[in-house]
Amino acid sequence: xxxxxxxxxxxxxxxxxxxxxxxxxxxxxxxxxxxxxxxxxxxxxxxxxxxxxxxxxxxxxxxxxxxxxxxxxxxxxxxxxxxxxxxxxxxxxxxxxxxxxxxxxxxxxxxxxxxxxxxxxxxxxxxxxxxxxxxxxxxxxxxxxxxxxxxxxxxxxxxxxxxxxxxxxxxxxxxxxxxxxxxxxxxxxxxxxxxxxxxxxxxxxxxxxx
Amino acid sequence: xxxxxxxxxxxxxxxxxxxxxxxxxxxxxxxxxxxxxxxxxxxxxxxxxxxxxxxxxxxxxxxxxxxxxxxxxxxxxxxxxxxxxxxxxxxxxxxxxxxxxxxxxxxxxxxxxxxxxxxxxxxxxxxxxxx
Numbered sequence: 016x017x018x019x020x021x022x023x024x025x026x027x028x029x030x031x032x033x034x035x036x037x038x039x040x041x042x043x044x045x046x047x048x049x050x051x052x053x054x055x056x057x058x059x060x061x062x063x064x065x066x067x068x069x070x071x072x073x074x075x076x077x078x079x080x081x082x083x084x085x086x087x088x089x090x091x092x093x094x095x096x097x098x099x100x101x102x103x104x105x106x107x108x109x110x111x112x113x114x115x116x117x118x119x120x121x122x123x124x125x126x127x128x129x130x131x132x133x134x135x136x137x138x139x140x141x142x143x144x145x146x147x148x149x150x151x152x153x154x155x156x157x158x159x160x161x162x163x164x165x166x167x168x169x170x171x172x173x174x175x176x177x178x179x180x181x182x183x184x185x186x187x188x189x190x191x192x193x194x195x196x197x198x199x200x201x202x203x204x205x206x207x208x209x210x211x212x213x214x215x216x217x218x219x220x221x222x223x224x225x
Numbered sequence: 226x227x228x229x230x231x232x233x234x235x236x237x238x239x240x241x242x243x244x245x246x247x248x249x250x251x252x253x254x255x256x257x258x259x260x261x262x263x264x265x266x267x268x269x270x271x272x273x274x275x276x277x278x279x280x281x282x283x284x285x286x287x288x289x290x291x292x293x294x295x296x297x298x299x300x301x302x303x304x305x306x307x308x309x310x311x312x313x314x315x316x317x318x319x320x321x322x323x324x325x326x327x328x329x330x331x332x333x334x335x336x337x338x339x340x341x342x343x344x345x346x347x348x349x350x351x352x353x354x355x356x
Contacts, residue, residue: 205236
C-alpha cells in the first residue's frame with residue numbers, strides 16, 4: 016500500500032526517457048521512416064521545381080504558359096485537392112476512434128476528390144497536346160510536363176494505395192499493421208497537397224501573372 | 226497511457242489533445258482548411274489583380290505559398306515545437322535545407338551563366354569570349 020502510494024507520487028520529471036526504455040513502438044518507427052521518405056520525395060520535387068524555374072523562358076518560339084494555362088481549371092483542382100486533404104484528416108480521426116462508417120465515408124470522399132483532380136489534370140494535358148504543346152515542343156514544356164506529371168503520378172499512386180487500403184480494412188480488420196499503413200497514407204496525401212501549393216504558385220500563378 | 230515519453234509519430238496529434246476527444250481535433254482540421262482556403266483565394270486574387278505593384282507580385286505569391294505550406298504542416302500534419310516532435314522537426318529542417326540549396330543554387334548558377342553567355346553584344350562581360 017505504502018509502496019503503491021510512493022510510486023504514484025513519483026514526479027513527472029522522473030519518467031524514464033526514451034533512450035533508457037529501448038526502441039520506440041512500431042507505429043512511431045514506421046511513421047518516422049515514412050516521414051524521411053516523404054522528405055526525400057520533396058527533395059526530388061525541389062529538383063524538378065528548379066529545372067522548371069530555369070527553363071520557364073526557354074519556349075523555343077512555342078507557346079508560353081500565359082497562353083496555355085486556364086486559371087479557373089487550376090482553381091478547381093486546388094480546391095479539390097485541399098478538400099480531399101481535409102477529408103483525409105477526418106478519415107484518420109475516424110480510424111483513431113475505430114469508427115468504420117466514418118472511415119469509409121472519409122475514404123470515398125477523399126477518393127472522389129482526388130479522382131476529380133486527376134480527371135481535370137488529364138483533360139488539361141490532352142487539350143494542351145491537341146494544341147501542339149507537347150513535351151517535345153520546347154524545354155519549357157518538357158519541364159512543365161515532368162513537374163506537373165510527376166505530381167499527377169503521385170496522386171494516381173495515392174488513389175491506388177487508398178483503394179488497396181479500403182480492401183485491407185474489411186479483410187484484415189483494424190490490426191496494427193493496417194493502421195500503420197493508413198497513417199502513412201494520410202502523411203503521403205497531406206504531403207502531396209503541400210507540393211501542389213508549390214506547383215500552383217510557381218507554375219500557374221507566378222508564370223502567368225500580368 | 227504509456228509510462229515512457231517516446232517521440233510522437235509524424236501526423237499523430239499531440240497526446241494532450243488525444244484525451245480531449247475527436248471533436249476538437251476535427252476543429253483543428255477545419256481551422257486549417259479555412260485558413261488554407263483564404264490563403265489560396267488571396268494567391269489567385271494577387272496573381273490576377275492590377276491593383277498591386279507588378280514587381281512585388283512574385284514575392285507576395287511566394288510568401289503566401291510558404292505561409293500555406295506552414296498552415297498545412299501545423300494543422301494537417303500536427304507538427305509542433307514540443308519535445309516529442311523534435312526529431313520530426315529536425316528531419317524536416319534538414320530536408321528544407323537541401324530544398325533551399327537545390328532550388329536557389331540552380332536558379333543562381335543558371336541565371337549567372339545566362340548573363341555571361343547568351344548576350345554576345347551585351348558589353349564588357351563577353352570581351353574575352355568574342356574575339
